[in-house]
Amino acid sequence: MAEPEPPSVAALSLAETATQSVGKATEQEINPWDVQAATDEHGNVLEFDYEAISRKWATKLIDQALLDRFERVTGHKPHRWLRRGLFFSHRDLEHILDTYERGEDFLLYTGRGPSSGSMHIGHTIPFEFTKWFQDVFDVPLVIMMTDDEKFLFKENLTQPEVYGYARENAKDIIAIGFDIKKTFLYIDSEFFTSGFNRHFNLNATEFEKLVTNNQVRGAFGFHGSTNIGSNAFAAKQCVAAFASSYPFIWGQDYKTYHRDAKLASIPCIIPCAIDQDPYFRLVRENSSRMDQPSPKPALIHSKFLTALQGAGGKMSASNPNTAIYMSDTDKQIKNKINKHAFSGGQETLELHKEKGGNPDIDVAYQYLTYFDDDDEKLAKFADDYRKGIMMTGDMKKECISVMMEYVNKFREAREKVTEELLDQFMQPRKLDWKGNQNPTKTKASEEKNEEKATEEGVPLGEDGKPLTKNQQKKLLKQQEVERKKREKEAAKK
Numbered sequence: 001m002a003e004p005e006p007p008s009v010a011a012l013s014l015a016e017t018a019t020q021s022v023g024k025a026t027e028q029e030i031n032p033w034d035v036q037a038a039t040d041e042h043g044n045v046l047e048f049d050y051e052a053i054s055r056k057w058a059t060k061l062i063d064q065a066l067l068d069r070f071e072r073v074t075g076h077k078p079h080r081w082l083r084r085g086l087f088f089s090h091r092d093l094e095h096i097l098d099t100y101e102r103g104e105d106f107l108l109y110t111g112r113g114p115s116s117g118s119m120h121i122g123h124t125i126p127f128e129f130t131k132w133f134q135d136v137f138d139v140p141l142v143i144m145m146t147d148d149e150k151f152l153f154k155e156n157l158t159q160p161e162v163y164g165y166a167r168e169n170a171k172d173i174i175a176i177g178f179d180i181k182k183t184f185l186y187i188d189s190e191f192f193t194s195g196f197n198r199h200f201n202l203n204a205t206e207f208e209k210l211v212t213n214n215q216v217r218g219a220f221g222f223h224g225s226t227n228i229g230s231n232a233f234a235a236k237q238c239v240a241a242f243a244s245s246y247p248f249i250w251g252q253d254y255k256t257y258h259r260d261a262k263l264a265s266i267p268c269i270i271p272c273a274i275d276q277d278p279y280f281r282l283v284r285e286n287s288s289r290m291d292q293p294s295p296k297p298a299l300i301h302s303k304f305l306t307a308l309q310g311a312g313g314k315m316s317a318s319n320p321n322t323a324i325y326m327s328d329t330d331k332q333i334k335n336k337i338n339k340h341a342f343s344g345g346q347e348t349l350e351l352h353k354e355k356g357g358n359p360d361i362d363v364a365y366q367y368l369t370y371f372d373d374d375d376e377k378l379a380k381f382a383d384d385y386r387k388g389i390m391m392t393g394d395m396k397k398e399c400i401s402v403m404m405e406y407v408n409k410f411r412e413a414r415e416k417v418t419e420e421l422l423d424q425f426m427q428p429r430k431l432d433w434k435g436n437q438n439p440t441k442t443k444a445s446e447e448k449n450e451e452k453a454t455e456e457g458v459p460l461g462e463d464g465k466p467l468t469k470n471q472q473k474k475l476l477k478q479q480e481v482e483r484k485k486r487e488k489e490a491a492k493k
C-alpha cells in the first residue's frame with residue numbers, strides 16, 4: 001500500500017517559523033546537517049521531542065507488539081537499544097520481517113560521513129546496532145563512507161583530509177567486529193573511481209533524472225547558491241540502498257551495461273539516526289519510478305545519544321568534553337565522567353539522601369542504559385537513586401567501569417585492524433551469507449503463493465505444514481478473489 005509521504009522538512013520549518021509565538025523560545029531543528037534541541041524562553045536547552053519528530057515525518061514508533069513479533073520471527077530477544085527505545089522509530093520494518101520469514105534476501109545498508117578523525121560512542125552505537133542486526137538476520141551489509149559528502153558540505157575540508165578521515169573511521173568501524181565475508185565497506189571517492197561502480201553510477205544518473213531541483217530544495221532546504229554537487233550527492237546516498245548498485249555482491253557481472261531487475265527488487269533496511277530520514281524519504285518517494293523498480297527501503301531510526309552535558313546537548317567530534325571518545329584512556333574516561341557528566345542528583349549529600357535523585361536526566365545512568373544489558377540491575381539502580389540510597393558518586397563509578405570496559409575492548413580490537421584488512425573490506429567482491437535457514441512462511445503475496453504451490457506440489461500453511469485438500473481449495477478461492485481485486489485496481493489506474 002502506498003503510504004502518503006510527509007511534507008518536506010524545509011516546508012515544515014518555514015510554516016513553523018511563521019506561527020512561532022513571540023519570545024525567545026525556539027523549536028527543535030532536525031535535519032541531516034543541523035540538529036538543535038528546542039530552547040525555552042529563558043534560553044534553556046530542552047530535551048528532544050522524539051514523538052513530535054516521528055509525528056511530523058509520519059514515521060512509525062516501535063511498539064511492544066512489533067518487538068514481540070521481532071522476537072517470534074528471529075528467535076532473538078530484541079537488543080537492549082530496542083527494548084529501551086534508543087532505536088524508537090521505523091518505516092516498513094514489518095516488511096523486512098516478512099521477507100525474513102519467507103527466507104528471502106534483503107540488504108542491510110548504513111553509512112558515515114567522515115567529518116573528523118575521531119569517533120565517539122555516539123558514532124559507534126549505530127554501527128554496534130547494525131552489527132547485531134547483521135548477526136541476527138545473517139544478511140549482506142554495505143557501509144558507505146561519504147567522504148564526497150563531507151567535502152561538498154563542509155567549507156573548510158579538503159579532499160585529501162576527508163579521505164584520510166574516511167580511512168581512519170573505517171578502521172574504527174571494522175573494529176566493531178563486522179564479518180568480512182558478509183560486509184562490503186566503501187569510501188565513495190575510491191569506489192566511484194574503481195570501475196566496479198558502473199551499476200551504481202547508472203542507478204545514480206537515472207535517479208538524478210527523476211528528482212528535480214525543487215524536490216531536493218524541499219527536502220534539504222537547498223537554495224540557488226548551494227553548490228551543485230550537494231544536489232547530486234543526495235542521489236548517491238539514495239541509490240546506495242538499491243541492491244542492483246552492487247551486482248558483485250551477488251556474484252554477478254558488474255561490467256555489463258545491463259542491470260538486473262531481480263537485484264533491484266531485493267528489499268533493503270537502513271539503520272540510521274532520525275536526522276538522516278529526509279534522504280531516505282527521497283528514495284522511498286522515487287524507488288518505484290526506476291526503470292527497474294526497487295521496493296521502498298525500510299528504515300530503523302535511533303535517537304541522538306546524550307552528550308555528557310545532558311539531554312539536548314550534542315556530542316561533538318571537536319569538543320572532547322562532550323563525549324567519550326573511542327581513543328580515550330582510562331584516566332580520561334574517569335575524569336570526563338566525574339567532571340562533566342551532568343548529574344540528576346541533589347546539590348548536597350544530605351539533600352540527596354532526603355529527596356533522592358532523578359536517573360532520567362542523570363548522564364551516568366543514561367550511559368549505563370546504553371551499555372549494561374542487565375534490565376533488573378538498572379531498574380534497581382534507578383529505584384535506589386530515586387530513593388536517595390544510591391549516590392551520584394556511586395552511579396558515576398558504575399558508569400566509569402562500564403565505559404572503560406567498552407572502550408578497552410574496542411581499543412584491543414582496533415589495534416588489530418591493519419591497512420591491509422581495510423583494503424580487504426573495501427574490495428568489491430561476492431559476499432557470503434546464509435540468511436534465514438528455516439523460513440516459516442513460503443509466501444506473503446498471492447503470486448508467490450501460487451508459484452510455490454506449483455513448485456512443490458502442495459503449498460504450506462502459516463505453521464509451515466502442508467495444507468489439506470480443503471485448505472488448498474479455500475486458498476485457491478481466496479487467491480481468485482484477490483486477483484480480481486488487483487485487476488480491478490490496476491484497471492482503475
Ligand code: TRP
Nearest residue numbers: 110111112113144146237272276
Ligand atoms: N550522510 C551520512 C552522514 O553524514 C552518511 C551516510 C551515508 C549514512 N549513507 C548512510 C548514514 C546510510 C546512515 C545510513 O553521516
